[in-house]
Amino acid sequence: MEKTLFEKLWDQHTVADLGDGNALIYIDRIFLHERTGSIALKSLEADQRSVRSRSRVFCTMDHIVDTFPGRGDKTLMPSGHLFIKATRESANAAGITLYDIDDKDQGIAHVISPEQGIALPGTTLVCPDSHTCTLGGLGALAWGIGSSEAEHALATNTLRVQKPKTMRVQFNGELPFGCTAKDMILHLIGQHGAAGGSGYAVEFTGEAIRNLAIEARLTLCNMAVEFSAFTGIIAPDQTTIDYVKGRNYAPTGDQWQQAVAAWQQMHTDTGAQFDKEIVINCADIAPTVTWGTSPQHAAAINSQVPNPADMTDGHDRESTQKALGYQDLQAGQTIHDIAIDAAFLGSCTNSRISDLRAAAQLVAGHTIAPTVKGVVVPGSRNVKRQAEAEGLDKIFTDAGFEWRDSGCSMCFFAGGETFGAGKRVISSTNRNFEGRQGPGTRTHLASPLTVIASAITGRITDPRELLEVAQPAMQSNGSV
Ligand SMILES: CC(C)[C@H](C(=O)O)[C@@H](O)C(=O)O
């Protein structure tokens, strides 16, 4: 029988069918971080259980750590040092691989796991973090879990999972000039709602997906959870194989040949049925920005903030009204041109080397508006070193950006870093809930190109204006 990619991976990892749509799934790799992983490890210790396969478990420090240069164990989170200490102690006692604060490979979990070859096509990977779905960009079956599930997975290498339904989202045609993977996913969520993927494992397909570089596929799958999907996944292809080859934990020798042969079978069979299908015409995608406090409050940059008075549904009217209040926006206002106070380039969505290269190329020769505080946070120390070797840090600092050490930073208030109450931020991150970037901070999600263009003018700005004038050679090739 024809199977979807998801069904193939599910079946390959099924240890036992538990009935009622549940299965015991074999977990190949587990990733932890100091915010939630420390809780799972401590609880495992308290229950006098141990990690079953130490070589398959990896842990990083990303959420609570400072990203200020020379940070050490310092953190702005009042009890943050306790999480850091507990993680270090437990990870070392458990004998798992820890990317500690000063480790040369430290970084955000979902940035270092592809970078190190920990996430591989066809593997199951879990982490007590909702953005684990990022790794679907490599063809891994990866999803976020809770701390107690993480404890179970650590002790047994298995998890009881309710089988999700399957959805295919097909992106047809070529991605227009100035648009990126971030605009694709914001467009999808804007059109189909933040709950549109609820209950589904979503496979992204189509010409525009095939043309995306791996880092762009990671960006797209990163936000599958903002679509409420169980996970997002993209079938591995030659682009994937070329990306994985030679990475620290990638197979070598005969095992590499076997792995490649297996990966080449990892695709949805012709004729396989999905429970739901969505087709997006890429010609309809424009640089997309959120105006409100949900990722579904996303719209083309040149469009208008909606007017609650035009809404027939009472719930929509009320939530839009509330979002406009928090964001201090007027109904009907054009998104393009809203004045900003800050620009943030970072997070597991958009802080990889290709993001930084594209951003640096756009900002080179410009300075950011004097009213804007700009911060760039590389996703890992490897990304940081690579960027510095290419002189990108200098381009950012010359333009007026701060250049930080790696971590989640201002994506999330967990570590206490924030631009402050009432500040309006154009941000390459993935969540824009009230208070996400700190109490009272207002977030507008966008691509790295839109973040840079807006930082330069001090207003939400269409990157195509700058790309067309200054960088005619820099055609969008979907690499971001
Ligand atoms: C702290 C962590 C559990 C959380 C997540 O699950 O995603 C965080 O990474 C986030 O992005 O909100």
Ligand code: SF4
């Ligand atoms: S960078 Fe942001 S979204 Fe990603 S794991 Fe960290 S806090 Fe979560």
